[in-house]
Amino acid sequence: MILYVETNFLLEIARQQDHAQEAEELLLLGSDRSRLRLFCPAHCIGEAAANIGYHHQERLPLLVSLQKQQRELGRYAIESGLTDLIGKLDSRMHAVRKHEEWRLEQTVEKLLRFDGALPTPYLACGDAAEFELEYELRFSDALLLATVIRHARTLSEELKAFVSRDRKDFGGRVAREVLRRENIKYLTTFEAALALAKRHRGEPGKSD
Numbered sequence: 218m219i220l221y222v223e224t225n226f227l228l229e230i231a232r233q234q235d236h237a238q239e240a241e242e243l244l245l246l247g248s249d250r251s252r253l254r255l256f257c258p259a260h261c262i263g264e265a266a267a268n269i270g271y272h273h274q275e276r277l278p279l280l281v282s283l284q285k286q287q288r289e290l291g292r293y294a295i296e297s298g299l300t301d302l303i304g305k306l307d308s309r310m311h312a313v314r315k316h317e318e319w320r321l322e323q324t325v326e327k328l329l330r331f332d333g334a335l336p337t338p339y340l341a342c343g344d345a346a347e348f349e350l351e352y353e354l355r356f357s358d359a360l361l362l363a364t365v366i367r368h369a370r371t372l373s374e375e376l377k378a379f380v381s382r383d384r385k386d387f388g389g390r391v392a393r394e395v396l397r398r399e400n401i402k403y404l405t406t407f408e409a410a411l412a413l414a415k416r417h418r419g420e421p422g423k424s425d
Contacts, residue, residue: 218417219377220247220410221365221401222257226380227265229407231321239407244324246414248331253414254374258364259334262325264357269321273314280307338367348395358386366399376417378402380410 220243229240247255283306328334337360344363349356369377379401381387387396392403404410 218414219254219256219369219372219374220414221369221377221379222255222261223361223381223383224261224264224268225382226257226407227261227321227324228268230324231265231269231317233320236407239411243407243411243414244327246411247333248327250331252418254372255328255331255333256335256365256368257328257333258361259336260357260360260364262321262328262334265321266318269314269317273310276310280310335364335368337364341367348391352386352391352395354386354391358383362387362391362395365401366395369399369401375400376402376413378404378410378413380404380407382406 222240222243226240226243228234229237230244243253243255246253325334341360341363344367345356345359348354348359348362352359354362365379377400379387379396381403382405384405387403388405396403402413404413
């Protein structure tokens with residue numbers, strides 16, 4: 218079975234979000250190419266790294282505001298416990314970012330180990346421009362779609378799937394017209410992808 222993943226897969230693992238366990242199990246299955254061939258377009262790696270940095274920057278105004286309050290509250294002995302907590306927040310936020318970046322690096326290293334990172338084909342850029350206009354996609358999503366399709370056409374395996382929680386962009390006309398035409402099954406959850414991969418190999422899954 219061939220399974221294509223994208224930026225949200227990487228972030229799910231890096232941030233240890235609600236479905237990180239299923240995503241990590243898919244990554245583990247992907248390390249054994251006889252069980253699952255897992256691929257992620259390489260430009261999604263840069264997107265995931267940028268997303269982690271962006272969300273950290275989003276939190277900085279909150280930290281600056283609290284630090285101003287810390288200086289004011291420091292004048293009152295009764296507020297010492299609160300000022301101590303604010304003082305620890307900066308180092309905690311920095312530690313969270315470093316941990317997320319480390320987990321992303323570990324995930325990417327595993328993908329590279331089994332050739333799971335797909336380079337962007339030159340011709341995919343032209344395809345992406347067409348998808349962007351036809352389906353009103355962001356160019357990065359259109360490039361993702363074009364890269365997946367170009368790669369899928371080179372493989373003979375019958376079962377191919379693409380998992381993305383981004384139903385808005387990929388769950389409508391794209392799934393009906395583009396992915397179906399290319400014989401690529403669209404899945405909206407990592408749990409569904411994991412169940413499909415296990416069924417394909419005759420392994421027990423949650424739905425069995």
